[in-house]
Amino acid sequence: MYMPRYVDETARRRLIAEATMRLVAADGLQAASVRRIADEAGLSMGSLRHYFRSQDELIVYTMRLIRDRVRDRIQKLDLPPDDPVAAATTLLSELIPLDRDRMAEFEVWLALSGRSLVNPALAEVREQSDTDIRRLCERVVRWFCGDAEDERIRLETERLYALVDGLALHRAMQPDATTTEAVVATLRRHLEALRGD
Amino acid sequence: MYMPRYVDETARRRLIAEATMRLVAADGLQAASVRRIADEAGLSMGSLRHYFRSQDELIVYTMRLIRDRVRDRIQKLDLPPDDPVAAATTLLSELIPLDRDRMAEFEVWLALSGRSLVNPALAEVREQSDTDIRRLCERVVRWFCGDAEDERIRLETERLYALVDGLALHRAMQPDATTTEAVVATLRRHLEALRGD
DNA sequence: CCTGTTTTAGCACAGTTGTGCTACAACGTG
DNA sequence: CACGTTGTAGCACAACTGTGCTAAAACAGG
Incomplete structure (x- = not known):
């Protein structure tokens, strides 16, 4: 053998x-x-x-590959333990396509997400990614208002998650209408407001 | 003749x-x-x-039709002039697919937006819609912090716009993971925070 | 060398695609 | 009724699609 x-x-x-x-x-x-x-x-x-x-198998593999790469990148980040705003900004910036390469990657992700609405195998990959990102957002929210009741945490998690995805979407759709600085500033503003109240 | x-x-x-x-x-x-x-x-x-x-002409027409319908719906809303939070919630709820019909409409919009990345004619329609919505968000932001400096207004506009599109996206992608009430509550929370500081 | 496996190459096929085109039916007007 | 325009129907064509399939090349172990 x-x-x-x-x-x-x-x-x-x-x-x-x-x-x-x-x-x-x-x-x-x-x-x-x-x-x-x-x-x-x-x-x-x-x-x-x-x-x-089959082509389907290839498409699903491609989407999994992107998901794994994003996971890896986030895993490998080293975050400043003493500065929650900076740590959160670093973390969430990873989810928004700020440079050229990430933009291309995100465009592909968007296209596959679109098809996931009619392709169950792709939908599963997307759902896993959604869960990951939501958990990440919850983690960040707990840094800022960890002592709040669960309902509040849940709401702020959804709010942060929606903001991040919205920023990412706008960045991909209107690359010239936004700058990296503006996106990061918006993110930072949100986090500071989160801490504030 | x-x-x-x-x-x-x-x-x-x-x-x-x-x-x-x-x-x-x-x-x-x-x-x-x-x-x-x-x-x-x-x-x-x-x-x-x-x-x-041509098929292209048809696709572009379809996207224009959706854009016009959303415009019309927003145009025809009558907003309570004395309650900014309620007015803004009503207004922005129109941009998030809360019921079945709007969800279908928004899914189509998403698919066409995706193709707009490689189709200039579709890109034009999307850009017009983006401008509309951004103006709408700015209008709402001014209700809440109209006396702030321009830079602040711009930032809050982008933040609100991203939040709205993020909520819409999540609603379309994970219809069972969110409820109408949760989305509206998140929106309301954001608006109240906007007024607060 | 030879044997057996993996890898590459690409033809074959049936089905679908968008569009060009012709032929005819439907209709208001003269 | 008849004329001329508008609307409908669908065939023809070349291009492209995903997948099944066969055949041979590349290679490792005997």
Whole structure:
């Protein structure tokens, strides 16, 4: 018994998923056909289908990959333990596409989120991500008003979560109408107000 | 010279656009093919193409129709002049899909907004709508802190706008994770905080 | 070398896509 | 009625879609 595996399967999958992301970021989800993805990845159709049995599987993998990357980035942040406002700003800034790369990534995420409304497998990935982000927001809220009653915490969590996603959405949709500084300032303003009352 | 027009062209266009909305709401933008739209509208392909020379034209018309309807609804609201919190809640609630019909409408809007990232004609419609909503938010902000300096007004406008769009997005994406009451309560909380400081 | 497995390549097929086009039915006006 | 415009119907076409499939190349172990 032997196993002649001479390619890194995971790396190949990532290569393909990244080609998919480039296409979706540039021309939308409709541009992500199997043939075009294979082309963009520098592979043949047959080779691509060796790693993903169907297009659906590939799309789901791509969305999972983005989710995992965001998770990793947040995991690896080191936050100043003595400055809640700065820590929260750093943390939540990670959820808003401030630079070019993150914007492309977020655009792909948005496109896949859109399709998740009609694709259960994608919906599951999105829901997991939603839960993560909501927990993150709750954590932040507790830094600022940890002694408040549960109902208040819940409300402020939803408020912060909505603000973050709204800022991210606007940043993606109107990249020229906003600046990094303005977004961060808005975030900071909200956090300070949260502490204030 | 005579003009035998025996059908209401605008009504026909709306009929087609509404069929499009139903399809997009149910199965996403990818399901909105010319043939399926014609079927859903109860027309033939040829007839449809008599009212819209291309699919693109139809899609743009559909997005414009939604934008105009939202505008009209907001225009027709009568707001209590003596209660800013109630007035603002009424106004902004119109931007968040609280009932079934608005949710479907908003899902279509989201799908079209997504495509607007790669379709200039759609992008124009979206930008107009963005401007409208931003003005609306600014108006509301001025009710609460009209005496603040411009920079503050601008920041609070962006904050409110992001909150509203975030709430709308969450409502559309996770219809079961939120209730109408919770959304309205969050909105009210924000407005009261706006007045508070 | 040979054997067995993995990987690559790409054709085949049936189905769908948007749009161009022609033919005819429906209708108000003269 | 007949003319001319408007509306409807749907075929034709080339392009593209996802997936099934076969065949061969690349490689590791014997």
